[in-house]
Amino acid sequence: MSKRYPGAEAFAVEELDFEVPAGEICVLVGPSGCGKTTALRMVNRTVEMTSGDISIGGNSIREGDPAQLRREIGYVIQQIGLFPHRTIAENIGTVPTLLNWEKDRVRARSAELLELIGLDPEYGDRYPSQLSGGQQQRVGVARALAADPPVMLMDEPFGAIDPINRSRLQNEFLRLQAELRKTVLFVTHDVDEAIKMGDRVAVLKKGGRLAQFASPTGLLMEPADDFVEDFVGADRALKRLALMRVRDVDLWTAPLAQAGDPCEPVRTAVAAAEVPHALLVDNESRPLGWLSRRDLAGESVPENADSTADPLIDADSVLRDGLATLLQSGSLYAPVVDPRGRLTGVLSVEIVSDFLSSREASESELSAAERPHD
Amino acid sequence: MTEFLAVTAAVDESFFTDRSGGGCIQENRLFCPDWVTDNYDRYLDPTLEHLILVGSAVAAGFLIAFALAVFAHRHRWLQTPFLAGTGILYTIPSISFFFLLLPLTGRGAMTAIIALTAFNLQIIFRNITTGLRNVPPDVTEAARGIGLTRSQVLRQVELPLALPEIIAGLRIATVSTVALATLAVFANGGGLGAEIVTGSNITFKTGIIVAGSIAVLMAILFDAVLLLARKALTPWQRAAP
Amino acid sequence: MNLPAASFGLFGEAFEFVFSGREAETGGVTVGGTSQVLDLAARQLEVTLLALAVAVLLALPAGLLLGHYGRGEFLAVSAGNAGRAIPELALIALMAAAVGVGMFNLVVALAILGIPPILTNTFVGIRQVDRSSVEAARGMGMTERKIITRVELPLAVPTIMGGVRTAAINIIATATIAPLAGILTLGDFIIARNVYGDAGVLAGAVLVALMALALEAALAGAQWAMTSRGMKLKRS
Numbered sequence: 001m002s003k004r005y006p007g008a009e010a011f012a013v014e015e016l017d018f019e020v021p022a023g024e025i026c027v028l029v030g031p032s033g034c035g036k037t038t039a040l041r042m043v044n045r046t047v048e049m050t051s052g053d054i055s056i057g058g059n060s061i062r063e064g065d066p067a068q069l070r071r072e073i074g075y076v077i078q079q080i081g082l083f084p085h086r087t088i089a090e091n092i093g094t095v096p097t098l099l100n101w102e103k104d105r106v107r108a109r110s111a112e113l114l115e116l117i118g119l120d121p122e123y124g125d126r127y128p129s130q131l132s133g134g135q136q137q138r139v140g141v142a143r144a145l146a147a148d149p150p151v152m153l154m155d156e157p158f159g160a161i162d163p164i165n166r167s168r169l170q171n172e173f174l175r176l177q178a179e180l181r182k183t184v185l186f187v188t189h190d191v192d193e194a195i196k197m198g199d200r201v202a203v204l205k206k207g208g209r210l211a212q213f214a215s216p217t218g219l220l221m222e223p224a225d226d227f228v229e230d231f232v233g234a235d236r237a238l239k240r241l242a243l244m245r246v247r248d249v250d251l252w253t254a255p256l257a258q259a260g261d262p263c264e265p266v267r268t269a270v271a272a273a274e275v276p277h278a279l280l281v282d283n284e285s286r287p288l289g290w291l292s293r294r295d296l297a298g299e300s301v302p303e304n305a306d307s308t309a310d311p312l313i314d315a316d317s318v319l320r321d322g323l324a325t326l327l328q329s330g331s332l333y334a335p336v337v338d339p340r341g342r343l344t345g346v347l348s349v350e351i352v353s354d355f356l357s358s359r360e361a362s363e364s365e366l367s368a369a370e371r372p373h374d
Numbered sequence: 375m376t377e378f379l380a381v382t383a384a385v386d387e388s389f390f391t392d393r394s395g396g397g398c399i400q401e402n403r404l405f406c407p408d409w410v411t412d413n414y415d416r417y418l419d420p421t422l423e424h425l426i427l428v429g430s431a432v433a434a435g436f437l438i439a440f441a442l443a444v445f446a447h448r449h450r451w452l453q454t455p456f457l458a459g460t461g462i463l464y465t466i467p468s469i470s471f472f473f474l475l476l477p478l479t480g481r482g483a484m485t486a487i488i489a490l491t492a493f494n495l496q497i498i499f500r501n502i503t504t505g506l507r508n509v510p511p512d513v514t515e516a517a518r519g520i521g522l523t524r525s526q527v528l529r530q531v532e533l534p535l536a537l538p539e540i541i542a543g544l545r546i547a548t549v550s551t552v553a554l555a556t557l558a559v560f561a562n563g564g565g566l567g568a569e570i571v572t573g574s575n576i577t578f579k580t581g582i583i584v585a586g587s588i589a590v591l592m593a594i595l596f597d598a599v600l601l602l603a604r605k606a607l608t609p610w611q612r613a614a615p
Numbered sequence: 616m617n618l619p620a621a622s623f624g625l626f627g628e629a630f631e632f633v634f635s636g637r638e639a640e641t642g643g644v645t646v647g648g649t650s651q652v653l654d655l656a657a658r659q660l661e662v663t664l665l666a667l668a669v670a671v672l673l674a675l676p677a678g679l680l681l682g683h684y685g686r687g688e689f690l691a692v693s694a695g696n697a698g699r700a701i702p703e704l705a706l707i708a709l710m711a712a713a714v715g716v717g718m719f720n721l722v723v724a725l726a727i728l729g730i731p732p733i734l735t736n737t738f739v740g741i742r743q744v745d746r747s748s749v750e751a752a753r754g755m756g757m758t759e760r761k762i763i764t765r766v767e768l769p770l771a772v773p774t775i776m777g778g779v780r781t782a783a784i785n786i787i788a789t790a791t792i793a794p795l796a797g798i799l800t801l802g803d804f805i806i807a808r809n810v811y812g813d814a815g816v817l818a819g820a821v822l823v824a825l826m827a828l829a830l831e832a833a834l835a836g837a838q839w840a841m842t843s844r845g846m847k848l849k850r851s
Contacts, residue, residue, distance in 0.1 A: 046519055071521035081516025085534045085610045095520055127613040143520065153519075404713055465831045466824040467788030473805055473820035476813065477625045549699045556704040557792070560806065570708050576795050577712045586705025593700035 013208030027198035035208030074144030089124035241320035251345025435494030443502035460496035472561035486563030501543025505536025628814035659800035670729030678737025691738035698731025716797030729782035736778025740771030
């Protein structure tokens, strides 16, 4: 698939030319007024280009009816733009209805998408004003996905959401994307978001000129020019933390114990382990708490540990967020869990600092970033 | 005072003698309940006429104003001239409008309906325009972006969201028209005004009060119906956040 | 169809009626002519302006106070709704028949028509003034009275004048039927067709329309002059 967006009037976007491989997220990032939104909007022809061409899957978008084209491209904007007079289910079903799907099929699809974005089915009958900002944005994404378009355009989709929810929505979307494999064009002015979300990042400068088109690692390791270096920021070493997922680094292993186990072997394991305490887990290996020396003083492991297992770190989150969680709670290490809550290891501040100082860091990052998110 | 007397002098004596009501009527007291119970039937036709006057004028005003507003929504520069034009029609007093039409349509209900329609246009036009303008731009952008055509955006998004404003305009127009339509009697247009200016008599207090009250009740009724219609048509506005 | 010619003829007669007068339908005397036209027009304007002044004097301070203190919203807003429902003809007729004819009663009746829109719009206009402007004024040490007159009133001018214009249009229109209450205005030409004939009726209709449009234009001009420059800039 190739996209090319040469010049709008007065070159809002000038001679922009790059290709996005199918199934990847390509982020357009740049300072405000750099033409990134204009470029995005040329793809679904809500802004018509002056010259040049954009093709999707080998077909030029200039052929055919713009409304028809837009029905085949998902579109999410910062202000969401849900229809306040329609229920959530009707909002999600907008494009399928336009495409003349049968009523039952539209309803089934809405229900399916509600589940996909993690909203209770009963939300289908509510109106947008009854949902929180984060929930509305999820519905916005679901509406864009409704007719299963191969291509999605997202214009600062999480820009109006508070930082905590933004990070959650970003992770959720990455999880969805791993499953759905859409070709996504994503606009943001936030470098951190670009690095986190993008398989590829296009940095634009004023006039819509392409300053660099690279993988996030490439951007951080080898900025093409002073503009990109400036834009990416002085803290790019730290930004590399946003490139690694917690599950991709070597985690520590903690001694494990279940309630009722004899204490003796656990005490032995603790003495030899990287982590100076043992974790109490249930029979699905979900962490329940940290066992203190006092907990292990008896014959068998008690039902309740001296302290809780919190904070838990999501294995899918990036290293930067994992470090932030550690620093916030004041702990030196914390259990890492998969989406079902099962323990996968323990992340420590030491692991992060080793990662930052290691020479191999850059190489491992590069290889990690070249892999598509899975 | 001579001209004034020419209007009101000829009190139709039979009007009082034909109908019961007794001494109250003879003395023309403020309100004679007996007369009303004996004569309620004489208000049926004028009430129906009044309903037709108001219904036709508001319906015609709505259709024209709607067409103008939708057209001016697509061609924004037309809004100012349309507003000015309908503003002139609104400003010309209806009673004057009846007789400006005299050389064209003569006297009668049609003349009254045209004048009342002209009065309505701006109120309805202004509200439809405001309602369409107040639709949040992100909603229309999203609508266009996910593939609604221009007319689909108008029909499925903009007009439904403008509905509260449109009905507010209809309420103002309807209530004002019910009151103004009493003047239709001067254009031989019938309606409740005919029971206020009875014959050439405007001194019959009970008649004035009954006809005036029916007009006020009719206005309240129209208003209530439109209010209920709005509630029924805009369920999303009742949804608690 | 000789309608255009006929209508032109009637307009010609109306023109003649205004400028030179015609013989009354009842015979004998000459009616119309510039002196009677000016006489009746002056009376209509007088009645209108008097009633409008009374309505403004009563409704404006009430609206300002209610709006400033945020009280009586239900009263102020439903006054506007209820005002629209008053049948003008019944009001004038009842006033004349039950209270009596004459200037005073007529002005009272017309003022009753003018009060609701001015009250409602003043209230709404004041409530719409940005509360931060009011807080800033209070913070700078303005008295409540000064806040009303120096901050809220100027900012609410467009909305208040909208109400005054609505009131004026309704009053001047209703002043046309003032002859029913014994005060002869231009409406006499319209109502007393048996005296003035169709030429007089048409002449009256044209004169009343022109007068209403002139009053509306004058008030629009006054609103423009009274609106502070800063607000005009913001609007454009």
